[in-house]
Amino acid sequence: MxxxxxxxxxxxxxxxxxxxxxxxxxxxxxxxxxxxxxxxxxxxxxxxxxxxxxxxxxxxxxxxxxxxxxxxxxxxxxxxxxxxxxxxxxxxxxxxxxxxxxxxxxxxxxxxxxxxxxxxxxxxxxxxxxxxxxxxxxxxxxxxxxxxxxxxxxxxxxxxxxxxxxxxxxxxxxxxxxxxxxxxxxxxxxxxxxxxxxxxxxxxxSPKPHYIEPLFTRDPAQISEIQVLMAMMAIKGIYAEYEVNRLNHGIGFDTAAIELLLPTYAESLGLKGRICRHWALNPHPALIPAIEAGFVESVHSFGSELGMEKYIEARPDVFFTGPDGSMRSNRAMSQAAGHYACDMFIGSTLQIDLGGNSSTATLGRIAGFGGAPNMGSDARGRRHASPAWLKAGREAREGRGLMPRGQKLVVQMVETFREHMQPAFVERLDAWELAESAGMDLPPVMIYGEDVSHILTEEGIANLLLCRTDEEREQAIRGVAGYTPVGLARDKRMVENLRDRGIIRRPEDLGIDKSLATRDLLAARSVKDLVRASGGLYDPPKRFRNW
Amino acid sequence: MxxxxxxxxxxxxxxxxxxxxxxxxxxxxxxxxxxxxxxxxxxxxxxxxxxxxxxxxxxxxxxxxxxxxxxxxxxxxxxxxxxxxxxxxxxxxxxxxxxxxxxxxxxxxxxxxxxxxxxxxxxxxxxxxxxxxxxxxxxxxxxxxxxxxxxxxxxxxxxxxxxxxxxxxxxxxxxxxxxxxxxxxxxxxxxxxxxxxxxxxxxxxSPKPHYIEPLFTRDPAQISEIQVLMAMMAIKGIYAEYEVNRLNHGIGFDTAAIELLLPTYAESLGLKGRICRHWALNPHPALIPAIEAGFVESVHSFGSELGMEKYIEARPDVFFTGPDGSMRSNRAMSQAAGHYACDMFIGSTLQIDLGGNSSTATLGRIAGFGGAPNMGSDARGRRHASPAWLKAGREAREGRGLMPRGQKLVVQMVETFREHMQPAFVERLDAWELAESAGMDLPPVMIYGEDVSHILTEEGIANLLLCRTDEEREQAIRGVAGYTPVGLARDKRMVENLRDRGIIRRPEDLGIDKSLATRDLLAARSVKDLVRASGGLYDPPKRFRNW
CATH class of the missing domain: 3.40.1080.10 (Glutaconate Coenzyme A-transferase)
Structure with missing residues (x-):
């Protein structure tokens, strides 16, 4: 027995x-x-x-x-x-x-x-x-x-x-x-x-309170004008075009810039109430001005953010909070929401290859993926429609004889060169070599090219949904890869053709005046501005207080 | 303010x-x-x-x-x-x-x-x-x-x-x-x-206890010999080939037959401990013989099943139970497990078209999808490997110049004709007409053809992973569609070619002796047999007690 x-x-x-x-x-x-x-x-x-x-x-x-x-x-x-x-x-x-x-x-x-x-x-x-x-x-x-x-x-x-x-x-x-x-x-x-x-x-x-890392705090003072330009392109070329109302932002300065442009640039385009209403997002301090401006209806969070406690408690219509006033976060449910109830994931990466595959794995480091693969993949079990999802699905499938289906917007937002002038675009991801050296079954890809809808750089937006062949896809990527070796090796005629067809769009194609892309557009230019925007409710950790 | x-x-x-x-x-x-x-x-x-x-x-x-x-x-x-x-x-x-x-x-x-x-x-x-x-x-x-x-x-x-x-x-x-x-x-x-x-x-x-539907109880007496044959094909042609150890079964007699063949047919193939060890599944009574035979290590459930209470309480090593002995089910977490931690979903449907899209929507009925789209779609955010997932991914991508990636097994198991001699295979899903009449944005597809890995009928298994063109895919589907109009319209030469390449496999190609496909192979042939197998612990609802 x-x-x-x-x-x-x-x-x-x-x-x-x-x-x-x-x-x-x-x-x-x-x-x-x-x-x-x-x-x-x-x-x-x-x-x-x-x-x-x-x-x-x-x-x-x-x-x-x-x-x-x-x-x-x-x-x-x-x-x-x-x-x-x-x-x-x-x-x-x-x-x-x-x-x-x-x-x-x-x-x-x-x-x-x-x-x-x-x-x-x-x-x-x-x-x-x-x-x-x-x-x-x-x-x-x-x-x-x-x-x-x-x-x-x-x-x-x-x-x-x-x-x-x-x-x-x-x-x-x-x-x-x-x-x-x-x-x-x-x-x-x-x-x-x-x-x-x-x-x-x-x-x-425990002898002392458990540690909490203020991971999602980004000092607006460190946002560059190139990031402002990219944020303008994201808002006008993607958020507005697809009417993106339910979304997740990856961590980093690129997306912080978008958050800080909602009450200024997006508002000037008449987008309040038309984009960015529901979020699966940690309580980013950079979101405070957009919340105050009335852009944001709700935020459900994976976890909290140090210093945001009093602000959250004072904005219960926006956040999920308990009877005690503090937030109830839940990573599992917020990830489910990010996967199935959001129309867009936008985030940064370290390397993108010619297939649009991206990875944060680099040689000598095993970094892992966090939530990005879940939120940055097409949720193929999803069945409810929204304008953004239907438009993305139409763009990807039109003329291909496939059963109609929606698709998630998965946007990779990178400057063509990252720190130390390392190109973000590469012929071959470091992930291949890492897989070999660490004996992994597959190269550690964070987001697969098949799931990426747009790549956004300071040079423009490549809409991969509209590409119909591997060659078009490769040239669309090269066409926004700037002065990196990958960008320089573009087929100029083909890239111009992709631009004529709206697959590649430059700032000027979007009607964006580059001269406006200054830090003046940011709704907060420092952590102190964020505190002010919050009416003094946001209490940033000491390391972010430089005044 | x-x-x-x-x-x-x-x-x-x-x-x-x-x-x-x-x-x-x-x-x-x-x-x-x-x-x-x-x-x-x-x-x-x-x-x-x-x-x-x-x-x-x-x-x-x-x-x-x-x-x-x-x-x-x-x-x-x-x-x-x-x-x-x-x-x-x-x-x-x-x-x-x-x-x-x-x-x-x-x-x-x-x-x-x-x-x-x-x-x-x-x-x-x-x-x-x-x-x-x-x-x-x-x-x-x-x-x-x-x-x-x-x-x-x-x-x-x-x-x-x-x-x-x-x-x-x-x-x-x-x-x-x-x-x-x-x-x-x-x-x-x-x-x-x-x-x-x-x-x-x-x-x-409430004035009386809330209602609970015994939805997952299937009387083994109603399992046909065709279903036994199909179950043999599933076990030998899919479960064994891919070493499927983590899985979900859809509801119905087709999958109940598989559960009842584990302690007999699968055991005779030496598969105990090699397949079907971990389940995201309601406590199906039909799984009792497999549990008793030692096939099953764990079961996490969306909900429970009436009559299974005492059996679950007596098998705590297998089920998730509380200190009171009763199960803790959780649909959200079990669906997350079904999506991300299972290598296979197998279930039935009402209609399949030439693209492999399937739907339970029929004219005059709006039925909905339940958990099938979540479990029956490739989890593109998944990153951990298993033999089943790697093999499916290899089959789907080999020679196509794509970044290597695993893939979920999504098996649609249908007899070529369903009740009232309605063909299960159709040129066009009823879902199209339903979408039009009900003003839906898209036809209500339960599982998209792109996500289906295998279609299994009494005629054979079509491995869609190995198909490289739309035409091959269509002929692979026609090639297992039997005497339905869709099956009769097959290109015989192409179907034979697909069979030579192992894309279509008949029972004889799998070394299955059809004459063994009798109800004698079922580990339980009646509800009473299930009660016996449970050592008297399973207490079926009255409507299933016919002795």
Missing amino acids: RDWNTQARNREARLARAAHLTQGKTVEAKDAAALLSAVLEPGDRVCLEGNNQKQADFLAKVLAGLDPARVHDLHMVQSVLALPEHLDVFDRGVASRLDFSFSGPQGARLAKLVAEGRINIGAIHTYLELFGRYFVDLTPRVSLVCAQAADRAGNLYTGPNTEDTPTIVEATAFKRGIVIAQVNQIVDSLPRVDIPADWVDFVIQ | RDWNTQARNREARLARAAHLTQGKTVEAKDAAALLSAVLEPGDRVCLEGNNQKQADFLAKVLAGLDPARVHDLHMVQSVLALPEHLDVFDRGVASRLDFSFSGPQGARLAKLVAEGRINIGAIHTYLELFGRYFVDLTPRVSLVCAQAADRAGNLYTGPNTEDTPTIVEATAFKRGIVIAQVNQIVDSLPRVDIPADWVDFVIQ
Whole structure:
């Protein structure tokens, strides 16, 4: 007779080993290492919460400090590698296998550890994909999460940075895994319950509040006039043309410039109420002027942004907030919204090839993809129509004898040269060489050319939807690639033909006066301007206060 | 100065109008109509919970009975139209606009009401798409949900049929909407908390327990020998070839036959442990023999299935269950898993055209799509590899000069003739005419040909991944379309050529002895056999007990 209850009994054994450390569900911080040693078993699949914002940093440190003779070969399944401790666990031999989504600042060290054979990477995912696997074949056995506060029963209050917590905890708790939460404080009564106590096994008050990275703050002072020009082209040549009302912006100065041009340039074109009404977006400070100007009806967020708390609380008609006034973010649901309910994703990249494939992977770094592949791909399961989606679908399919279908707008926005005069356009992505050196099954492409609808540079917009052959596509890309080698190798006659057909459009084709592309067009030219626009509600982190 | 707090104040006004009806959060059933009249306002966006299983049937009845002079022009945003009351609300003038996903049994009446101009359909969605819009541009103002039980604080216990409730409630509660729950009972202490009380405004004990439809129960006695043959072909020609380990099965007898052949035919091919280990699937009774035989490692479910409660509780290593032993289902997360973490979707349809586009829409019925478009489309945001996904991607892209990429297996499994000798293969989908008559933007296609990898009929398997031209694709489809007019019009030489190249495969090409395709191969031949296989734990609904 097969035993069908091994997971629950193994769970009980783990809890029994930890029983002497707890009072109710509470464990003291000094006993955290003992707790992890007691409940973890070698080979466990472990989710250590950390996305690009909040971090279970105390638990990360404790985990990295465990004795590898006792706890080893853990299989980490987590969204982001952000902290040094996230790699220390591998360096020290506590963990050996990794499935993840994004490794921003740790990308170089990750590549090094992989090359040394210290980390065996399962795969790199987009967030929602990794979350999906939590319920299929990567269910965590132990999850180490973080919250603002817990009550004595173990209910959790995650505050504005709910992010991944509900998804991680649900997958773990209902498969008889163990959930350990670090919290900033333990209180008698929570402002609201974000995670029911039933789903949580242990709560530890960490010695200091968990870290949150202000990832989405961009200082308007750093926006260049070229970025202003590109933002004008985006607004006039794409947002207005397709009537884009539901969208996500990638992170960076390019899209911050667009946000800051809504109340000025877009308003002057009569676009208020006609574009940019609904967002799946973190609360970008750069969006404040557009919100104040009445462009924005709603924003649902993956996570929050440091300093935006009071502003969000004062604008509840726009944001999703709880009865306590703070935001409820939810990365899984916001990614689903970004995939299925948005008409456009626009973001930047590091390299684009002649097929329109783009990647942020560069040699010596394994960076991961975050949410871009989910939001920057055509949602082929989508069935509801909108003007933007229908127009994009028509452009892509007209005259090809295909069943009519809509299509998402996926815009890659890059200057032709990036930092250190590296060309953004290349014949061959670095991803190919990285795949070979790291033994990946496929080159790590962030957004596939097939899913890209437009490429926007300072030279113009290439509408890939209208291209009908691989050759047209290649020339459309070369035609906006400026003075990069890829751009210089264009077939001039063909590029002029593409321009005549509206497949390539220059600023002048869009009726944009380049001389107006100055920083004066920005609705805020500094962080201080953003504070002012918010009526003093936005409280930027210290590093952004230069006045 | 703009007022930024209109939603919260409007919410307070609604609550104040209902204050005289409540004790704490509890409202008596006799006051339900008064409650809805008090909190609803004309034009409200309302989510009435009802998926294909559990139904907020009491609240549906109360809503449909409201005075349309007081409450009118509601905009219903709900997964499924299942009950007559779901259409009565339109018939009576309480509601006028509809966004939804599926209308199974009400499809004909829905088409009639649309034709009469009584319902204005926004769009038909796949579930996860509709959920995404709840956070973007279709956020409910009032949600009417259902649960097994509530405690006096308003915490909800949804039991095994959690389904859509967390998603609906989260979107509504955190945008200052109003959440009303009907529950079967109000108790002092819940077996577990599925929805925190903070998120719920009113609880009503309904006069009788909410309805649950046993939608996924298929009586093995009704499985034909043709279905056994097709199941053998699926297992040997697709599951084994691609090593499919993570999958979703559509509803119906075709896939039930596959489930029942795992412990017999698949076992005889040595496939145990090599295929079908992880599922995103409701707890199909037909899966019991495969679970008992050790094929299945895990099942995550959209919802539950009536009669499976004790079996699930006794097999916690396989299912996601809570500390109370009952399942935690979650449609949003299971759909995310079906989209991103599964290598295959296999299901049936009513019509397939020469491009491989399929639809369940037929004239005079607006049926909707349910989860099929989400699971039956290539997940282009996916980045993790598996043998099945890599092989499908290679087959589709080899020799075409494209960036390498994996692809999902999307299998359409149909007999060439369906009920009443209607051909399943057609030159032109009924969807075209339906779109025209109902004023839809696009023909309602369930699964687009571009996303279909294989079509499986009793005549053979057409591998569309390997087709390189539209003509090859058309002949591959004709080549498995049997004696339908579409099949008879095949180019015989070209079909033989496709067969030589392995693009079409007949049972004999797969080494399948058709004479073995008898009902004897089914691991259970009746519902009673399923009960026996479960060790008496499966308790089928009365209508399936014929002994």
